[in-house]
Amino acid sequence: MRTATDIGAGMRLFLLLAVSALVLVVAIAAATAIGEYNIPVRTVLLTVANEFGLTAADVPKIEASVVWNLRLSRSLVAALCGAGLAICGTILQALLRNPLAEPFVLGVSAGASTGAVAVLVLGIGAGAVSLSLGAFVGAFAAFAVVALLSNGATSGPNHTILAGVAASQLFNALTAYIVTTSASAQQARGVMFWMLGSFGGVRWPQFHLLAIVLLLCLAICFLMARALDAFTFGDEDAAALGIPVARTRLVLFAVTALMTATIVSQVGAIGFVGLVVPHAARYVVGPVHMRLLPASAVLGAVFMVIADIASRVIVAQQTVPIGVVTALVGVPFFAIILYRARPQT
Amino acid sequence: MNTTKRLGLLGFMITGFAGVPAFAAPTSYPLEIENCGETVVFEKAPENAVALGQNSAEIMLLLGLEDRMAASAFWPNDVLPELAEANGKVETLTVEFPTLEAVLQQQPDFVAAMLTTLMGPDSRVAKRGDFEDLGIPTYLAPSACSTSLDTGDAYGSRDQLWNMDLLYKEIDDLARIFDVQERGDAVIADFKAREAALREQFPKNDDLTFLFWFSSASAADDAYLGGGNGPSGFIADLLGGRNALDTKAEWPTLNWEGIMAADPTIIVATQVDRNRWDLDKAENKIAFLENDPTVSQMEAVQNGRIVVMSGAAMNPSIRTLYGAEEIARQIKAFDSGE
Numbered sequence: 249m250r251t252a253t254d255i256g257a258g259m260r261l262f263l264l265l266a267v268s269a270l271v272l273v274v275a276i277a278a279a280t281a282i283g284e285y286n287i288p289v290r291t292v293l294l295t296v297a298n299e300f301g302l303t304a305a306d307v308p309k310i311e312a313s314v315v316w317n318l319r320l321s322r323s324l325v326a327a328l329c330g331a332g333l334a335i336c337g338t339i340l341q342a343l344l345r346n347p348l349a350e351p352f353v354l355g356v357s358a359g360a361s362t363g364a365v366a367v368l369v370l371g372i373g374a375g376a377v378s379l380s381l382g383a384f385v386g387a388f389a390a391f392a393v394v395a396l397l398s399n400g401a402t403s404g405p406n407h408t409i410l411a412g413v414a415a416s417q418l419f420n421a422l423t424a425y426i427v428t429t430s431a432s433a434q435q436a437r438g439v440m441f442w443m444l445g446s447f448g449g450v451r452w453p454q455f456h457l458l459a460i461v462l463l464l465c466l467a468i469c470f471l472m473a474r475a476l477d478a479f480t481f482g483d484e485d486a487a488a489l490g491i492p493v494a495r496t497r498l499v500l501f502a503v504t505a506l507m508t509a510t511i512v513s514q515v516g517a518i519g520f521v522g523l524v525v526p527h528a529a530r531y532v533v534g535p536v537h538m539r540l541l542p543a544s545a546v547l548g549a550v551f552m553v554i555a556d557i558a559s560r561v562i563v564a565q566q567t568v569p570i571g572v573v574t575a576l577v578g579v580p581f582f583a584i585i586l587y588r589a590r591p592q593t
Numbered sequence: 594m595n596t597t598k599r600l601g602l603l604g605f606m607i608t609g610f611a612g613v614p615a616f617a618a619p620t621s622y623p624l625e626i627e628n629c630g631e632t633v634v635f636e637k638a639p640e641n642a643v644a645l646g647q648n649s650a651e652i653m654l655l656l657g658l659e660d661r662m663a664a665s666a667f668w669p670n671d672v673l674p675e676l677a678e679a680n681g682k683v684e685t686l687t688v689e690f691p692t693l694e695a696v697l698q699q700q701p702d703f704v705a706a707m708l709t710t711l712m713g714p715d716s717r718v719a720k721r722g723d724f725e726d727l728g729i730p731t732y733l734a735p736s737a738c739s740t741s742l743d744t745g746d747a748y749g750s751r752d753q754l755w756n757m758d759l760l761y762k763e764i765d766d767l768a769r770i771f772d773v774q775e776r777g778d779a780v781i782a783d784f785k786a787r788e789a790a791l792r793e794q795f796p797k798n799d800d801l802t803f804l805f806w807f808s809s810a811s812a813a814d815d816a817y818l819g820g821g822n823g824p825s826g827f828i829a830d831l832l833g834g835r836n837a838l839d840t841k842a843e844w845p846t847l848n849w850e851g852i853m854a855a856d857p858t859i860i861v862a863t864q865v866d867r868n869r870w871d872l873d874k875a876e877n878k879i880a881f882l883e884n885d886p887t888v889s890q891m892e893a894v895q896n897g898r899i900v901v902m903s904g905a906a907m908n909p910s911i912r913t914l915y916g917a918e919e920i921a922r923q924i925k926a927f928d929s930g931e
Contacts, residue, residue, distance in 0.1 A: 283694050284692055284694040284695050284698060285694040285695075285697055285698045286698070309727055309728070310697050310700060310727055313697075313723075313726065313727055314694055314697055317723070317726070318693060318694065318723075368715060379715075428842075428845075428846055429842055429845075446717045448692070448693075448717035448718060449715070449716060449717040449718075449720070451720075451723075560692070567692055567717075
């Protein structure tokens, strides 16, 4: 019986991955072709082919730059961030055995924002490196606060979520304090835009940074997939299975903080993806992490690329913050999952 | 055809070599401009410029460049009435932040920006490199980048009072870029004369303090004010007074108790045209000041010393001088009435 379920889940994972990968490619292609600047599909194709060295066609410089430097880099960054946030959510939900756990809810995004805003507004250091470093310090500070408030990482999962809510409030307040006391009118607006997340400033250097950090973190997570399964049964069961509980937990928390901090520092705090996508993935492939992690990653990527296309085309000549779109698109979707997953009575 | 060309070239060479001493020297291209720590090279005068931000657009319009502008974006206030007709020839992409694709769609050969949020290292709209990679020269307002050069803060506080010199540099740079120095010199001379006239009419007066009220989300909310070393402080200084607020923040928010404690002698109620909140409108600000039982007890309100100014004057821009003149007229009306 159990074997049959596993085979079913395996098939479903295969189908999900195959379909999602196809959808992801189509979505990235669409994101590269769609935009305010009207560019013929032929030009788009030739630009990409040129960049890969397949052709040497004559393409207008501005159009080629829009396709390659603005759209393609941006959609790939969106895919990476979606995958990363979904993985973070999956891991935190397993570690804390709480379906509401994700970087945003636990205050990690808020902490990363505070760190980044401090660098941005107060002018501590300069440039992208210090911004990421600020976000990273902030993310870890938030984690420390959550750990302290929830009395180490050993107390109940609900406790940790409440601690996360408190940490979110604290760090959002600190961010608001920095902004109100130091920022100008334009800056306050810029920071707000940034706190809701945006792929607007993204180019190839951001992609390279995210690709290195996220691929490394994702690899570590996959290596620990079995441990994550054990955590979902509780710490004692995990220990009984021979898993070094404290050390594994620390490594996974650190990896989550690193991923979140890197993402927040580059594109701002984007909520919802880490919360919803793991549930959707679990609904399709079940709770086993060897399947759940890749399913979450690819679903998160697809969701984010599509959400980014929406954010660019909803309002003409303006970009709606990506956090707004993820929530507007994601909440109805989440409602369906909640509704279908309700206990049978 | 060939002869005409040759004659034209000859004429150009004569005027070019002989020089025309009565006028400012024409730009010789390629032109190198130092701007915000970067060297920008112009191979020729721009013919299809995009202005990001009201101030950049209004300076270009003052220089009579509407035929060489493709588009503009980001307009917190309406355009100066005397520039409205010229501005009608230029497409407005959006009164808010535009997207980089919308800007590039204009095939610009020059992009000038008013704020680092519109074009700067941390901007979500565009970075200078985005344009430079395409061979499109850029220009960032010295008023905008001076804050980051002064204090390491990309947007906010300055370490010294803003003044028109930064703006004159901007006008002069843009005039040289477009090869309209004569027009640029005339605009600067006009502004300098107007600035000097105000200084002369308003000697230092230690008892004169200004409160600059930009807007509030609601009457109950803290007010959004002008402070620090920004243009509001410059206007107060130009009119012989000082800002009633000592805060370093350039755009502080403050509750009415704090405002009453600051006890300004003149309250500046600005008119903001974006219409986001009721209190963007000057008339609503005045109605609140006069009707709120507590706030109406302030000395400035009791003495009827409330003046109206365009909100755009509170940004570092050509509008700052217009705002100072607007207030000057109203102060003189008080003084002559008393």
